[in-house]
Amino acid sequence: MAPITTKTQYCFIDGSFEELALELATYLNISSEEIAPLLENNKKDDVLHRLVSASVALNSIPERDFTAAYNLLIYLVNQSPKINNYLQPICTNLLKPITSSPIHGPGLALNALTTVFNLLAPDNQVRGRVFQTIVRLVRANGLFDTLRSQLKNLDNWILEWKMDEDEARNMYILIADVAEENGQEEESYQFILKALRTYDKETEELDAEEEEQKQKLAIRALKISLLSSTHFDFHDLTSLSAIQSLSESHPIYSELLDIFSEKELEDYNDFRDEHEGFTEEEGLDNSTLHRKMRLLTLPSLAASTSRKELEYKRIAKALQIPSEDVEMWVIDVIRAGLVEGKLSQQKQMFLIHRTTYRVFGEKQWREVATRLDQWKESLRSVKEVIAREREGANAQKERDQHEVDRKAAGATGMGAGRRPAGRDNVVEMGTD
Structure with missing residues (x-):
């Protein structure tokens, strides 16, 4: 597939409109007598209408x-200020089989559609319809990778095409369908999530049909996330109004999401007992x-x-597994990126380095508050120990200073009570 650009590209072909139109008409088996008078009277749009109407024949040329x-056809159409009027039949023709090239036909049609797309101004809303045609061609021929x-x-x-919420939603759903059909589950x-987010921006009340579509789309997203072997964070779902509304329209699905969001294996088993046969009826593989649920219980x-x-x-009790299987399950949870830590066979302990939450809600805030209180208490204890040590150190310092002062004072007193050596032997001599 030729690259789709975000800017308008231009197509240059040597020759005047009249010369090129006659050349293409001949190729399409349209007589010059039919086209020449129109060209002489400068009725270019009539010429284009005739050429485009006959252009389906191009699907069978060598x-x-x-x-x-x-x-050549696209170049001629691009000369008209009414170009958008001619693009729909061209796109329709390109969706049909290229009978002259069963093997390379889809690629040839895709390149032609890409040319049409690139010739349109970025903000031309017709670009959106051309892109939808490209997606349909890709879907029909298994060319999603392109x-x-x-x-x-x-x-x-x-945004450039100024699509409303309904148009954008349909575009996202179309892409989601094509990706799913090509095994691209994630x-x-x-794209289903993108489609669901458009409901958050809706300003008008949905009719019954639109409401049903919303609920089906929400359940579709929920099923994918529950069955995915790599999806463990459900916040992207629980934050959407379309998912939240399932609590009223589909309460059992809503309950199941709550369990996978923040509860544990025991809660899932209780759910199974309470709603026997529900997962099987809904196409949800219980195994x-x-x-x-076991993987989610450990973090x-x-x-x-x-x-x-x-x-x-x-761990064995919470996951309802034999003790000898604990290490295998912990390794699986680590591989899933839900926890980090180290296994100690000697201590029969899993040493936790880091863990993640599936949804950060009220329960998790309470756990954080509890930990903060514990850290606060620990810091208070450390502070008290430091304060006591500091007081003891200051007291010891004062005692040491008093001892130094006492010794210094004692040494000074002893020196004051002495007489200079030889003073008592001095005899003062006088004269009579």
Whole structure:
């Protein structure tokens, strides 16, 4: 696929409009007698209308001529101020099979559509419809990989095309469908989330059909996230109004999300008992959910402990596994990036270095508050110890200083009581 650009590109072909139109008409088996009078009367739009109407014939011309012929047609259409009127039939034709080239036909059609896209101004809303045609062609021919590198620009394009929420949503859903059909689960999931976020921006009340579509889309996203082997953070879901509204329309799904967001394996088992057969009826594989719930239980356990270590027997109880399987499950949780730590076989302990939360909600805030209180108490104890040591050091310093002063005073007193040596033997001599 030729690169899609964010700027308008230009196409230059040597020759006047009249010469080129006659050349293409001949190629399309349109008689010059039909085209020449229109050209003489400067009825270019009538000429273009005739050429575009007959352009479906280009799908059967030899492969070597296909690109040149379509480029010529696109160039001629681009000369008209009414270019948008001619693009829809061209796009429709390019979605049809290229009978002259069954193998390379999809690639040839994709290059022609890319040329059309690039010739339009970035803010031309028709660009959006051309892009949708490109996506449909990609979908029909399994060419998703050729499109993936362009999808990073889609959000900006939607803004440039001034799409409303409904149009943007349909575009995101289309991309999500194509990605899913090509086995790109995570990419599909991200575009479903983009589609769901458009409901947060809706200013008008949804009708019954739109509300049903929203609920189906929300459940679709929820199912993907629950069954994914790499998705463990559910905040991207719980923050969406479309997901939050499931608590009223689909309370069992909402309850299941709450369990995977912040509860543990025991809660999931209780859910299974209470809603027997629900996961099977909804196409949710219980073995996958059960394994994921075990993986999610360990970081919750690690986050809730005030100590930085977990006993093997406590892990075994929470995950409902034999003690000999503890290390295997801890390693799986570490590989999933949910915790960091070190196993101590000698102590039968998991030493915790770091853990993550699935959703940071009220329960997690309470745990943080508890830890802060514990740290505060520890700091207070350290402060008291330091204060006592400082007082003891100051007291000792004063005692040492008093002792030094006392000794100095004693030494001074002893020196004052002495007489100079030989003073008592001095005899004063006088004269009579």
